[in-house]
Amino acid sequence: MDIAFVIEKSVLVSIIFGISLLIAMYSTYAERKVAAFLQDRLGPDRAGPFGMFQPLADGLKMFMKEEIVPANASKWLFMVGPGLAMLTACIGTAVIPWGSPITIGDRIIPLQVTDINVGLLYIFGVVSLGVYGVMIGGWASNNKYSLLSAIRAASQNISYEIAMGLSIIALLLVTGSMSLKEIVETQHGWRWNVLYQPLGFVLFMICAFAETNRAPFDLPECETELIGGYHTEYSSMKLGFYLFAEYINMFVSAAVMATLYFGGYNYPGMDWVLANTGPVIGPLIGTAVFFIKIFAFIFFFMWVRWTIPRFRYDQLMHLGWKVLIPLAIANIVVTAVVIAVIEGF
Amino acid sequence: MEPLTSKKKVLEQKPLTLAERMYLPAIAKGLSITMSHFFKKEATIRYPEVEREFSTNFRGMHSLKRDEEGRERCTACGLCALSCPAEAITMIAAERKPEEKDIYREEKYASVYEINMLRCIFCGLCEEACPKEAIYLDGPIVPSDYLRKDFIYGKDKLVEPPLNKK
Numbered sequence: 001m002d003i004a005f006v007i008e009k010s011v012l013v014s015i016i017f018g019i020s021l022l023i024a025m026y027s028t029y030a031e032r033k034v035a036a037f038l039q040d041r042l043g044p045d046r047a048g049p050f051g052m053f054q055p056l057a058d059g060l061k062m063f064m065k066e067e068i069v070p071a072n073a074s075k076w077l078f079m080v081g082p083g084l085a086m087l088t089a090c091i092g093t094a095v096i097p098w099g100s101p102i103t104i105g106d107r108i109i110p111l112q113v114t115d116i117n118v119g120l121l122y123i124f125g126v127v128s129l130g131v132y133g134v135m136i137g138g139w140a141s142n143n144k145y146s147l148l149s150a151i152r153a154a155s156q157n158i159s160y161e162i163a164m165g166l167s168i169i170a171l172l173l174v175t176g177s178m179s180l181k182e183i184v185e186t187q188h189g190w191r192w193n194v195l196y197q198p199l200g201f202v203l204f205m206i207c208a209f210a211e212t213n214r215a216p217f218d219l220p221e222c223e224t225e226l227i228g229g230y231h232t233e234y235s236s237m238k239l240g241f242y243l244f245a246e247y248i249n250m251f252v253s254a255a256v257m258a259t260l261y262f263g264g265y266n267y268p269g270m271d272w273v274l275a276n277t278g279p280v281i282g283p284l285i286g287t288a289v290f291f292i293k294i295f296a297f298i299f300f301f302m303w304v305r306w307t308i309p310r311f312r313y314d315q316l317m318h319l320g321w322k323v324l325i326p327l328a329i330a331n332i333v334v335t336a337v338v339i340a341v342i343e344g345f
Numbered sequence: 346m347e348p349l350t351s352k353k354k355v356l357e358q359k360p361l362t363l364a365e366r367m368y369l370p371a372i373a374k375g376l377s378i379t380m381s382h383f384f385k386k387e388a389t390i391r392y393p394e395v396e397r398e399f400s401t402n403f404r405g406m407h408s409l410k411r412d413e414e415g416r417e418r419c420t421a422c423g424l425c426a427l428s429c430p431a432e433a434i435t436m437i438a439a440e441r442k443p444e445e446k447d448i449y450r451e452e453k454y455a456s457v458y459e460i461n462m463l464r465c466i467f468c469g470l471c472e473e474a475c476p477k478e479a480i481y482l483d484g485p486i487v488p489s490d491y492l493r494k495d496f497i498y499g500k501d502k503l504v505e506p507p508l509n510k511k
Contacts, residue, residue, distance in 0.1 A: 034383075036381045038382050040382055040386075040389075041389050167441070304376070306379060307375045307376050307379040308375060327367050
């Protein structure tokens with residue numbers, strides 16, 4: 001391993017980490033703005049032009065707040081919870097290919113931290129680890145509401161993970177690879193997977209909403225029943241970490257959806273652009289396109305949140321087990337049969 | 346229970362159709378409704394910078410008027426304080442000195458005139474009671490403040506600014 005490789009990867013990791021934190025920070029602002037616009041309001045507009053410094057003010061507020069640890073809480077786990085939530089939210093970005101490789105001199109720099117051949121499984125594992133932060137926090141708070149919320153989060157994640165996994169299997173039948181890099185490269189130009197797997201995409205997206213605990217599946221934070229949910233007892237920056245982790249999760253799942261179904265950094269006419277803009281600018285344009293897709297998904301997340309009311313718990317379970325799983329299995333069967341017919345058995 | 350009116354509305358619960366059970370069409374409709382609001386003009390008024398237009402008979406902050414020569418009209422008769430249902434007005438009367446002839450119109454004037462804006466209900470009865478047309482509720486909204494004592498407005502805040510003398 002040469003030193004340039006280490007530098008290259010460290011720089012890439014720092015940039016991705018910084019970008020995901022920045023996007024999470026401004027997602028809080030965007031969320032409030034989108035909510036306001038959808039409700040004929042203005043949203044935050046006092047801090048700086050158009051309220052652009054609102055996230056900074058909110059972050060500062062979080063840091064300045066008094067830190068309260070409940071007397072009967074399990075101190076160590078109470079501290080671990082938000083950290084774990086943040087960690088699992090952040091490490092998901094490691095396998096996402098952000099762009100086609102950049103060529104500087106004779107060195108080819110892939111815009112992906114690591115291209116492991118089970119990238120899809122890794123994402124899947126990290127996403128399911130995400131619920132541990134919520135569970136540990138909810139349990140350590142020693143509060144019935146938090147515990148209920150943690151249980152809800154766990155059962156919801158387990159239920160929806162099955163449907164998510166099944167919808168991914170159908171995708172694997174189409175792409176034939178678990179490496180995210182290869183999945184993206186098979187979607188060159190216009191051949192995005194969403195065109196081959198529309199049902200799979202809808203199922204995956206619904207499950208992604210449930211996995212990130214976003215509305216209409218935000219039962220773990222359902223205020224009317226559970227006060228604040230798993231972060232009822234949290235204050236100061238620990239609360240900030242939980243809220244932040246939710247937005248990073250949203251960013252990661254938007255990136256995964258864009259990678260798996262919407263072609264990642266591929267866009268129509270990319271060959272012409274790549275040939276005409278050179279080995280550095282060309283891939284970066286692809287990255288920009290990728291981010292536009294991600295932002296569109298994040299906007300969609302917010303749009304849905306401010307439109308659809310929360311599911312009741314039994315409706316949530318009904319949807320997960322009796323609707324999504326059978327549909328996902330049917331999707332696998334149909335996909336498999338069609339592929340078998342096309343390839344002549 | 347016996348129905349209270351002769352009107353009778355039978356609620357029939359139909360089983361959901363396939364499209365209704367699929368949720369997605371309804372969700373798409375909901376999304377399109379919220380999106381149409383996204384592009385609507387917002388109802389918010391940025392208050393301290395922009396003020397909403399009031400109707401012509403809006404009753405806001407009081408002002409003590411001057412006559413056409415710039416003299417204070419109030420003669421401290423106390424009718425406004427008497428008529429005030431919230432007992433928000435207090436005043437102390439004083440006798441005009443000969444050299445103050447062009448400051449006060451009448452021989453008796455209010456040396457202290459205070460309105461407690463926290464008590465005032467902006468009913469406009471003081472305006473109606475005043476025989477000298479000296480008080481009107483034609484000002485803006487009373488601004489917010491931190492201390493109770495700052496809501497007791499004296500003559501410094503209530504009296505109209507003096508006319509520009511030639």
